[in-house]
Amino acid sequence: QFDGRDPKFGSLGWAARDTSKPGRERTDNRECWVLQSHPDAAKELLKGKRNIGAIREMARDVLVRDFLKSIPHIVDNDDDELQLQ
Numbered sequence: 001q002f003d004g005r006d007p008k009f010g011s012l013g014w015a016a017r018d019t020s021k022p023g024r025e026r027t028d029n030r031e032c033w034v035l036q037s038h039p040d041a042a043k044e045l046l047k048g049k050r051n052i053g054a055i056r057e058m059a060r061d062v063l064v065r066d067f068l069k070s071i072p073h074i075v076d077n078d079d080d081e082l083q084l085q
Contacts, residue, residue, distance in 0.1 A: 002014065002038060003038070008070060008073045009066065009070045009073065010041070010062070010065070010066030011037045011038060011041035011042075011045065011062050011063060012036075012037065012038065012041075012066050012070060013037050013038030013041065013042075014034075014038075015033060015034070015035050015036070015067060015070075015074075016033065016034045017031065017032075018032040018033060018034050019031050019032045035063040035067050036063075037059065037062070037063060045058065045059065045062060
């Protein structure tokens with residue numbers, strides 16, 4: 001969980017590796033992550049927006065971008081390999 005005040009995590013409030021949970025393994029060997037924005041970031045991102053499709057697309061783009069940028073700060077060990085496609 002992120003506090004929303006550290007710029008290295010951007011809009012992220014929470015991230016979970018869904019495929020690490022029992023029973024949620026994937027047959028294609030891909031990772032599945034669940035990303036949630038910090039409430040303050042969400043308020044800022046949603047200002048003046050009404051179109052739900054545009055909101056979903058923007059949220060996906062912003063959260064994925066911020067997650068990818070934060071990976072070097074999340075992974076503790078240089079030997080850990082995180083493969084995202």
